[in-house]
Amino acid sequence: MEPFPRYFEPVSPDKASTFLLFNPPDTTEAYNPAHPNEQALDFAPASIQALAQRFKQHFSSNLWIENEHICMAFLQTLGGYVRFNYAYGREVAIIYEPKAIALRDEILAFLQKEHCRVVE
Template sequence: MYWVSTQYTPVAADELTSFEHTYGITLPTPYASFLTRYGPGTYCGLLVIERPDPLLLQAYAEYELWSHDDNCPITAQQLGECVVIGSSIDGDFLAVHPQVKGLLWLPRHAEVITKKPFDVQAPFTDTLEDILRDEFGRIEPFPRYFEPISLGRAATFLLFNPPETAEAYSSAIPNDQALQIAPASIPILAQRFKQHFDSNLWIENEHICLAFLQSLGGYVRFNYAYGREVAIIYEPKAIALHDEILSFLQKEHCQVVE
């Protein structure tokens, strides 16, 4: 698995033990082990591992967002007793309940709550990968990376403003004829970046491109869907590399958003 940054914010084991005593619940061992070693963060860009939250679902209990028939693993009353331990970028919740064996998946855009089994002997990321396959249709191999929450991480946002013609577009790689004559576009910009900087992990699809650099403690994001947005996510200690990347992008017709 690729670690976006080594600046973790682990949760103290004593804090989790105190939480369990206070709320009368035993947190899944793989989940607790992950938190005490790496802390909260995002896995594969889709699932967020969070500190346990006993209050979040109480606010949803009165809205009847999910059905609670005989097939539902929890009752409407138990909903408010659930502890949220994770979520998805789509707004789904991953939770536990003291009287339910397994994990509860509460979907944002559906009414059926499902139960997710997990192996107490396996890493928590194995359970998350099962959820990725079940709920997001992810088929292996898919890029495995963890982005820890970092209070100090910074971001620079830019807008890509390409010239009208390819002839006006100055190439960063003079010997690359293909990129020289290609229409100015954000995917071409990403390819220029790839040839100029050695990324440790490269993820690209029709919507987005992420170039991870371990020495940056973050990544450069090219928003293909929007066609103009570029972002540099970095740790402050990597300001020299950030400035080098920023200079490159500015020469390639990107302007900082103030």
């Protein structure tokens, strides 16, 4: 097993975070046999690993660290990263600099569309 690439995460009082829980609907609930032509073309990802891969296709990251426990997508323009917690299978975190709120909002909208809800 290869070690993680080295990265530096500065401690900053300005860093902000948003935590979400991934909760995809059951595939059987998403299918409505009464209206088969009205089915959503994009079903929710079946796992948090699939969600991370969709994220990777949608956003270009500067560094991608992944193993069986965690996936972190570092985005320089975010001033932070998006963490997918594979160990628990549900937790997603956006760690960002406040100056990157527009990108954070774009990432948040993407994740909410993919069945993640903000934890308050």
